[in-house]
Amino acid sequence: MKSVIDELYNGDRSTAIRASKFGAEYKKTFDRVCDLEQKLLEKIPQFDALFKEYQNAEIDLASLAYQYEFEKGFKSGVRLALEVIGTA
Numbered sequence: 001m002k003s004v005i006d007e008l009y010n011g012d013r014s015t016a017i018r019a020s021k022f023g024a025e026y027k028k029t030f031d032r033v034c035d036l037e038q039k040l041l042e043k044i045p046q047f048d049a050l051f052k053e054y055q056n057a058e059i060d061l062a063s064l065a066y067q068y069e070f071e072k073g074f075k076s077g078v079r080l081a082l083e084v085i086g087t088a
Contacts, residue, residue: 009070 002010022030041048 003071005071005074006067008074009067 037051041051
């Protein structure tokens with residue numbers, strides 16, 4: 001059974017606040033990454049499959065790290081709230 005924190009992180013539970021769009025800085029950085037990826041694969045096309053496998057592994061690793069940090073932050077927030085209301 002998934003924890004409530006996991007369900008919140010994965011979007012399985014409705015939350016009051018949802019990010020509707022990314023900022024300009026994110027878009028600029030994303031465009032840069034895409035441009036560099038294209039240039040890299042143009043120079044070494046024989047590594048296309050290996051590079052995509054590498055990217056997928058990086059995404060999996062980052063996703064696990066983000067989930068861990070989300071859970072840690074969520075728990076810290078709950079502890080802080082409990083301390084503020086005087087039950088901790």
